[in-house]
Amino acid sequence: MSIIRYQFPQVPNWSSSDRLASLRDEVNRLFDFSWPSRDSGLFSGWSPALDVFDDKDNLVVKVELPGLNKDEINISLDKGVLTVSGERKQEHESKEGESFRSERYFGKFHRSVTLPATVDSTKVSASYKDGILTVDLPKAEEAKPKQIAVNVA
Amino acid sequence: MNATLNKPTSSTDVAQNGANRVNYVTPLANILESKDGYVLEAEMPGVNKDGLEVIVENGELTIVGRRAVAENRGREVYRESRAFDYRRAFELDPSIDTTKITAKIDQGVLTLHLPKAEAVKPRKITVG
Incomplete structure (x- = not known):
């Protein structure tokens, strides 16, 4: 069982400080762990892959x-x-029958991402297709790139 | 475990295709056996019916999933998913009737039903 989601080496744009931070969080959670509770991300967690495009x-x-x-x-x-x-x-029900391979995650998941620009929260839309959730977040007017004309006197 | 319905693969499969190395993502899979057969579920987010290929050959089952072409959505800010196609091979148990395999894909999860041949199903013989 891996503690953090395995990051493949060819993945670019992955800041190593994030990875260290998440490892530290997981280790901290490990020490908080007590048997009856299964809320800990380490034991019931599932961290689906998330991409951000701009x-x-x-x-x-x-x-x-x-x-x-x-x-x-x-x-x-x-x-x-x-x-x-x-x-x-x-x-x-997995009662009938025997499980030979059990790699898929079941249970709760939770992903948060700080958006790199201000968005207009009233215009956010989402769709779910072929197992991929796509959230479209139009940028707020002030965050859009603007062309500034330079007037030469 | 006598069921040979699995063939360990590394998490990223590399297939040799002439001079080009092709990278694949190995889909996560669950396999369940009941007395009638096996059920295989494989996660292939981004794949629909048109991009799916299920091949049975020489006692091996190969699943290939090609992602529906995604429009370019601008600059990548942060990326965890891998854009490669999916591929995974499983060795089939000889008890499986390969002519009766059925497949469906729903929201990126492929479900294969692999029924056992009638001859190998457990049967109760009553003494007359």
Whole structure:
């Protein structure tokens, strides 16, 4: 069992300080762990992959969430932090039959990302297709790049 | 474990394709056995019916998922997902009736039903 989501070496733009911070959080949580509670991210957590794209007028956040229902996904935006959370429930009873391989995650997930620009929270939209959640966040007027004409006197 | 419905693969499969190395993502999979057969679930977010290929050959099941072409969404600020296609091979248990395998994909999760051949299903024989 890995403690943090494995980061593949070819992934660019991954700040190592984030990774260290998340490892530190996980280790801290490990010491807080007590048996009856299974809320700890280390034991029941699932950290779906999240991407952030920036075109001139919009931010686009994509999260890989295969096999959920639309209403099992919660999205919230608070002070420039976008949070995607929810829970994937195990669909079938595993009592009958024997499990040979169990790699898929079930349970709660929670991802937050600080958006790199101010967005217009009234215009945010989201779609869920082929197991990928796409959140479109139009930038607020003041965050859009502007062309400033230089007048030569 | 006598069921050979799995073949360990590294988390990123590299297939040799002439001079080009092709990278693949290994989809996470669950395999369940019941008395009637096996159920295999594999996670392939971004893949729909059109990009899916299931091949049964020489006692091996290979699943390949090609992502639906995503429009370019601007500059990458932060990226955790990998853009490669998915590929994974499983060795099939000889008890599986390969003519009766069915597949469906829903929200990026492929579900394969692999029924066992009638001859190998457990049968109760009553003494007359």
